[in-house]
Amino acid sequence: MRVLVTAASKHGATVQIAGAIADELRLRGHEAVHLPLGEARVEEFDAVVVGSAVYIGHWLKEATQFVRQNQVALRARRVWLFSSGPVGNLPRPDEPAVDVEKVERMTAAAGHVVFSGRLDHDQLTFGEKAILSALRAPEGDFRDWAAIRSWAGSVADDLTSAAITAR
Numbered sequence: 001m002r003v004l005v006t007a008a009s010k011h012g013a014t015v016q017i018a019g020a021i022a023d024e025l026r027l028r029g030h031e032a033v034h035l036p037l038g039e040a041r042v043e044e045f046d047a048v049v050v051g052s053a054v055y056i057g058h059w060l061k062e063a064t065q066f067v068r069q070n071q072v073a074l075r076a077r078r079v080w081l082f083s084s085g086p087v088g089n090l091p092r093p094d095e096p097a098v099d100v101e102k103v104e105r106m107t108a109a110a111g112h113v114v115f116s117g118r119l120d121h122d123q124l125t126f127g128e129k130a131i132l133s134a135l136r137a138p139e140g141d142f143r144d145w146a147a148i149r150s151w152a153g154s155v156a157d158d159l160t161s162a163a164i165t166a167r
Contacts, residue, residue, distance in 0.1 A: 001159045003032045006040040007051035007082075008063035013117055013143065014053040014084040020145060021049055021082070021152040028156035037066045042073040047159055050074075050107070053117065054085035058099050067103050074107040078162060080155050081112040084143070110158065113151050116142035 003025050007018035018034055025032035033045070042048055052063035067074065083100060104112055 001030050001046045001162075002044070003030050003047045003049065003159065004040055004042065004045040005032055005034045005049045005051075006037050006066070007084075008037055008053060008060040008066070009084075010053050010055065010060060013141075014051055017082065017084050017115060017143065017148055018049070018051050020148050021051075021155070024149045024152035025049075025156050025159075028153060028160070030156055030159055037062055040066070042070045042077070045077065047078040047080075048074060049080045049082065049155065050103075051082040051084060054083045054114075059083065059103065064099060064103060067106050071106045078159065079107040079109045081107065081109045082151070083112070083114045085117040111155075115148055115151075116144060 003022075005018050005022040005025065007014045009015040009018075015036075022032040022034035050063065050067060052059035081100065081103060100112055103109070
């Protein structure tokens with residue numbers, strides 16, 4: 001199966017997660033292509049993984065716009081969603097972003113997962129630093145690469161099952 005893996009990322013951490021997902025899908029025998037949202041053409045793929053960084057409980061605007069603009073094509077394919085952003089203990093990694101439920105409905109997604117993110121104060125704007133200071137959000141890289149690869153493996157297994165069933 002040919003799989004598009006794309007994500008919206010403000011500081012690059014979520015795009016790195018998308019890259020790891022694409023790598024795992026390739027290891028599992030799928031033709032996974034990792035592209036920026038602006039270069040992604042959904043119609044060229046059999047399945048799609050879409051992710052977004054989450055800020056103040058919401059997916060990034062460019063991710064929700066991508067889903068809205070490609071809603072018809074996405075609904076005609078297997079779609080998985082991932083969110084990235086929670087750090088430390090705020091909020092719990094299994095708490096989805098406010099708008100994910102809407103994105104799930106627009107895409108008829110097969111699944112959604114939340115991965116912890118990375119917080120590097122040096123990359124933040126003054127406003128972001130102020131918000132995170134008030135929340136006492138810890139700095140660091142909280143991404144769980146084993147969990148990311150495991151989830152990508154379950155996506156690969158689902159794609160393999162779908163391909164066998166389609167024959």
